[in-house]
Amino acid sequence: MLTQSLIAERTARMRVNAIREILKVVSQPGMISLAGGIPAPESFPMNIIRELTRQVIDTYGSKAFQYGPTEGFGPLRHHLAEHLKKKKDIQAAPENVFISSGSQGALDAAGKALISKGDKIGMASPTYLGAIQAFDPYEPEYVALATDEKGLIPESLKTVLNKNPLKFVYLVPTFQNPTGRTLPMERREHIAAILTQYDVLLIEDDPYSDLRYDGSPLKPLKALAPDHVLYIGTLSKVFSPGLRVGFYVPPALLKEWLVVVKQGVDLHTSTFNQALASEYLSGNHLEQHLPRIIARYKPKKNAMLEALANHFPTDFIWSRPEGGMFVWVEGPPGYDMEALYHRGIKKNVAFVPGKYFFTDSKSGMETMRLNFTMADEATIHTAIHVLSKLL
Amino acid sequence: MLTQSLIAERTARMRVNAIREILKVVSQPGMISLAGGIPAPESFPMNIIRELTRQVIDTYGSKAFQYGPTEGFGPLRHHLAEHLKKKKDIQAAPENVFISSGSQGALDAAGKALISKGDKIGMASPTYLGAIQAFDPYEPEYVALATDEKGLIPESLKTVLNKNPLKFVYLVPTFQNPTGRTLPMERREHIAAILTQYDVLLIEDDPYSDLRYDGSPLKPLKALAPDHVLYIGTLSKVFSPGLRVGFYVPPALLKEWLVVVKQGVDLHTSTFNQALASEYLSGNHLEQHLPRIIARYKPKKNAMLEALANHFPTDFIWSRPEGGMFVWVEGPPGYDMEALYHRGIKKNVAFVPGKYFFTDSKSGMETMRLNFTMADEATIHTAIHVLSKLL
Secondary structure, three states: OOOHHHOOHHHHOOOOOHHHHHHHHHOOOOOEEOOOOOOOHHHOOHHHHHHHHHHHHHHHHHHHHOOOOOOOOHHHHHHHHHHHHHHHOOOOOHHHOEEEOHHHHHHHHHHHHHOOOOOEEEEEOOOOHHHHHHHHHHOOEEEEEOEEOOEEOHHHHHHHHHHOOOOEEEEOOOOOOOOOOOOOHHHHHHHHHHHHHHOOEEEEEOOOOOOEOOOOOOOOHHHHOHHHEEEEEEOOOOOOHHHOOEEEEOOHHHHHHHHHHHHHHHOOOOHHHHHHHHHHHHOOHHHHHHHHHHHHHHHHHHHHHHHHHHHOOOOOEEOOOOEOOEEEEEOOOOOOHHHHHHHHHHOOEEOEEHHHHOOOOOOOOOEEEEEOOOOOHHHHHHHHHHHHHHO | OOOHHHOOHHHHOOOOOHHHHHHHHHOOOOOEEOOOOOOOHHHOOHHHHHHHHHHHHHHHHHHHHOOOOOOOOHHHHHHHHHHHHHHHOOOOOHHHOEEEOHHHHHHHHHHHHHOOOOOEEEEEOOOOHHHHHHHHHHOOEEEEEOEEOOEEOHHHHHHHHHHOOOOEEEEOOOOOOOOOOOOOHHHHHHHHHHHHHHOOEEEEEOOOOOOEOOOOOOOOHHHHOHHHEEEEEEOOOOOOHHHOOEEEEOOHHHHHHHHHHHHHHHOOOOHHHHHHHHHHHHOOHHHHHHHHHHHHHHHHHHHHHHHHHHHOOOOOEEOOOOEOOEEEEEOOOOOOHHHHHHHHHHOOEEOEEHHHHOOOOOOOOOEEEEEOOOOOHHHHHHHHHHHHHHO
């Protein structure tokens, strides 16, 4: 018999993604889920997709089904470069835009190319669980960076950098998962200045910025400190997550290495899916479809904020995001949201306890992440009411 | 400025895949390429694919474009389990068949889950370059296992195991890349017995066995030592490589770990592409289309063997594969096939020097890998004639 000694040392520290386990529980019929972080299936442009599959087969034929370059499908890189210039103030030539298998693929490639065992990584706390999962196998140490309701506190980054050389900083600056928080412009400028001053790399994970329901778009950090930011984007929230098409714009130093790493991991991302994404962008479908997604999500967000105001105890606080998919709730110290989770699913209402989003195991007991993109408005009101009665 | 010190220690030992670099050179118009390892685009079932995209959208709708389980798309796992039982003598329940992003994804997951720095891996020599690329980042040491014209010599494995504990053995037993060699049944049985006796894991990489032009199918090692073999397959050679759908059947011990590893790498393989693959299998399309691929490749293989016999010097030897995509040629000691490569491309004929398929940098100077799936028969004759004149 093969024995456990076969498993690599690094593997022992990998955690099963607790949220994916929760999602299995909540897929039971009748369950109201505020737990997921997934787009509403009604937001997928099914008619456009049907047309695009025809178009890709007609235009590219067998080329769309053949092996392709690790760097990505040429036409998609071209259209993404245009999109990033027009919508994000990111100036990148097509040959500096690379395709990954979802943004997860770019996070894995960055971890693999950069992290030696014991390297220190600065993480806004709480942070996106998928990033922890991508970096953990390469055995870094995490340094928690302090945050408030406006996201990462620049002075906290500076204090850490004065004490520790960081391999890089990881950040979701806009509509963060799990908090929904957005870093304001003056903080972006301050952080960009710190990156340049300390010559430190920042990974800017930006899956949500297109989903803005209120307020005005903010420049990404990549636009402010292009030589110090690895920018990662995805089509999962504005096209289809099941196609697994993400992209990244790296500083020059990293270009070659991230491609070498990806070659060994999956050779390249699906050619067919890249061609679909390319046609989605070039045919102006994103521009036309995005307002429909926003029109669908905005009332849901408002419903959740209204329900929280109506029902939740006055000693609770929560984020008021201008976009994205999540509201973050903090109870007074001493509250145990994991216990609430277990009582919630007995009443058919699920959410994610906030503790899973911290790199240390002690923080966040009194916090919860609520998703508002899956349920409809009336159901959101019901769910929040049920949870409030359990509090 | 960011500096090279940012790059992880492991990254320094990664090699750019020399073959992918060669493929860029040979994509010039007018070049006859015997260099690739890619299926002929005419072998893709384009009309079936067109119909399958419609069918998947009608049958699964938005489900085919949503996030999915890391383990894989349920219907595909089900149909693969049936296929493996019927065609490969592999008995696996659907829940023991897992989906990967190409077979490369399974090789990466295995490397990541199993290899601690310095672990010894037994490799038949020469071996598949993509496997070296998948394993290298996890910093193993390779132990070369001796081969002859029938593939891995079982006694060589035994000798190595008596001296070294191996983390695992990696093998392509059928129509190997790069040699085209196939391990005969008695060697399979012998090796299966050694695996069980020494309690050692073998990774059986099996991308080519469906492409059999002569002779009778042989049982995979997985059928002979199921608890000691991680079997890896792919739909790249019999459906479409650009869809990036592979699969694997692990021993029980590895199931959980390989899934945890994949979560961090890409969350899951494209749902849409898995659904296409599922319909390809369930609609009996593979069964109907495979004979067409074989009818296309068999005369090409015969043309290459005939041209070699007609033109190549009598002190050269080469493999006579019953399937797959490659013929392996060995010149007498002292020949430099890399020099021949450079002279070849000046005459518009490309191939891959064999030295790239060895884990040490000194072996294989006098060897070459010839692919016969891309060019037509007349072109193969011309190319071999050109090369023979350069020898």
